Amino acid sequence: MFEVGQKIVYGENGVCTVEKIEALAMAGAQRDKLYYHLIPLTGSGTYFTPVDSGAYMRPVMSREEAEALIDAMPGIEPAICNDSRFNHVDAFYKELFRQHSCEALVAIVKGLRSRMATRKTRSSRAEATMKRARDMLHGELSVALGLSLGEVEGYIQSRIGPQ
Numbered sequence: 001m002f003e004v005g006q007k008i009v010y011g012e013n014g015v016c017t018v019e020k021i022e023a024l025a026m027a028g029a030q031r032d033k034l035y036y037h038l039i040p041l042t043g044s045g046t047y048f049t050p051v052d053s054g055a056y057m058r059p060v061m062s063r064e065e066a067e068a069l070i071d072a073m074p075g076i077e078p079a080i081c082n083d084s085r086f087n088h089v090d091a092f093y094k095e096l097f098r099q100h101s102c103e104a105l106v107a108i109v110k111g112l113r114s115r116m117a118t119r120k121t122r123s124s125r126a127e128a129t130m131k132r133a134r135d136m137l138h139g140e141l142s143v144a145l146g147l148s149l150g151e152v153e154g155y156i157q158s159r160i161g162p163q
């Protein structure tokens with residue numbers, strides 16, 4: 001069980017802070033069940049999930065794991081979907097997000113950056129997917145490294161150069 005104040009990765013929502021662990025005082029909620037009250041690092045609102053829900057949750061990576069990930073970034077292959085059918089492209093990226101791995105997020109960002117650099121027109125869907133992956137990745141790295149979100153990109157570049 002996580003503790004109040006702990007920063008965790010919550011599914012495909014990115015880093016959240018455990019604000020409370022208590023029963024949910026809402027219509028339809030089981031009064032005898034404990035819920036995590038999670039505040040997202042980016043965005044607004046609160047997520048409520050039962051402590052025993054089985055939803056994907058894990059502690060934020062350590063500083064050492066973050067440094068190792070950054071060192072490994074140049075060797076991570078870009079995720080490129082060569083199928084142009086919308087539903088296939090959508091399924092391709094959804095599967096990568098479901099892996100809940102920072103390596104998959106790096107692959108998404110690298111692949112979409114490469115794809116967008118070679119196209120004359122920009123796809124708002126591709127931009128939104130890349131932003132989501134980057135925000136999730138940078139959110140976890142910022143917590144692990146003790147940096148602000150705005151400092152993460154510069155820190156990565158200072159270690160491995162522009163990607």
